[in-house]
Amino acid sequence: MSVMDRFAAARLLAAARAPYLASALFALTPLVHEDAVGACADANWNLHLSPATAQAIPVEELAWSLLHQVGHLLRDHLVSGRDGVTWNTANDAEINDDLGAAPATAVTPDRLGLPSGLMAADYHRLLDLIDVPSELTPCGGAPFTGPAVMSALERDLLARAVASRIRGEAPYGWRRWAESVLRPSVDWRRALAFLVRRGLSRGQVDYSYRRPSRRGLPHVVLPAMVRPSPRVVVLADTSGSLGEPALRRVLGEIEGVLRACGHRGVEVICCDAAARPVQRVTRAAEVELVGGGGTDLRKGFEAADAPRPDVVVALTDGDTPWPERRRRAHVIVCLVDARGTPDVPPWASVVRVAA
Known part of the structure; x- marks a missing residue:
């Protein structure tokens, strides 16, 4: 041999x-x-x-x-x-x-x-x-x-x-x-649960027989109250201003979002100066980080409106023009390798990822 x-x-x-x-x-x-x-x-x-x-x-x-x-x-x-x-x-x-x-x-x-x-x-x-x-x-x-x-x-x-x-x-x-390896800097499970408690998920609170109520009567099965999970779209900045270390942290936060969503899958939109096609993924390793040009996340936010999400998570260094008007979805801007203090719109929540 x-x-x-x-x-x-x-x-x-x-x-x-x-x-x-x-x-x-x-x-x-x-x-x-x-x-x-x-x-x-x-x-x-x-x-x-x-x-x-x-x-x-x-x-x-x-x-x-x-x-x-x-x-x-x-x-x-x-x-x-x-x-x-x-x-x-x-x-x-x-x-x-x-x-x-x-x-x-x-x-x-x-x-x-x-x-x-x-x-x-x-x-x-x-x-x-x-x-x-x-x-x-x-x-x-x-x-x-x-x-x-x-x-x-x-x-x-x-x-x-x-x-x-x-x-x-x-x-x-x-x-x-x-x-x-898979641990993100942001506790996305807690962040998304907080948004659901605030009623940002469509449907608010409803009844479901998937999880029967513990207060059921004899021989009667009653539904329990459930909160639906929010629909999340991740907007990943893939412009040339983000180097490989920053892109690795972007993948880490995507993995954190997926874990918070129970790995049911989220839509990921890569964006530099243009929005790329939506990628439906269940693991961060499935994401194809395409881009490398200039930065204009306004295009990405426009593309993110199509899936009608409850939450848009924008992973960026903040060096980009921003939409002028508030989005229908709740926006969380996750600053990765941000230089100085980016001028993030007041209608977005902001978190920073440690280097």
Whole structure:
């Protein structure tokens, strides 16, 4: 079996063991060369494979290594600026805590005599208090970097796509990571619930048999009072004034809105100098951020009127002309990387996203 065949078999096995990581595993670009040591990834999502190692180790162990390397990449260990043996050991302890069946020389919290379930920073502090067994070898990243196959924004989209697929059956460390990736700066659940309490959702309050009243009479089922969820349209500023870090925060807030809406789906309109077609999405990773020109959110607000929303969430740096008249929907302007104090109209609610 060739090196690439063994890699393909190991990747399929790894995806079967951790299906929530499948999209990350298939994003790896294998580079087979003699200078590689084992199987190590670089920050550009290239996997450097040594032909000798790939042929020598069992496919099951290579599958474990792929999951380990994906753990480094998704948790940004290779771009954090923290290196050295101690940090590599701490990073490995955090990742391998979730993998199980580790090779004999792999670093795990149990083999270090440390508690499980901690973050790399916690293990880093504790490593100063212990002697690391000499037979344990942290892997670290590849000593050289291959070509860039994804932009920073594409890597962020991939991470969000992976995080959105992680559920309760995943190990605790991966669930904790997913929560941190998908956590927005704004508590959209509370914000939208407040708007519903103010009666901004069409239909106001009504009766429903979906959730029967607890005060039902004997042999009689009575309806309960329910509040409908507001219809939300997200207006995403994709003009050239927003760089990739700001666009990543835009995606984070879109994910927060979706979670507040129960992932039933929202309409997203990207806008630079023109409004782009409406995108109906259930996950932020599905959003195609199109644009890059000048800024005129007035076009976006006009396009947002068509779905007749209850709430329009405008994610922008505020450097744009604004509509002169109040909108029918309630407007929340979420300022991302705003410079100074943008002149937001008084009829809009304003929140700021921390950098």
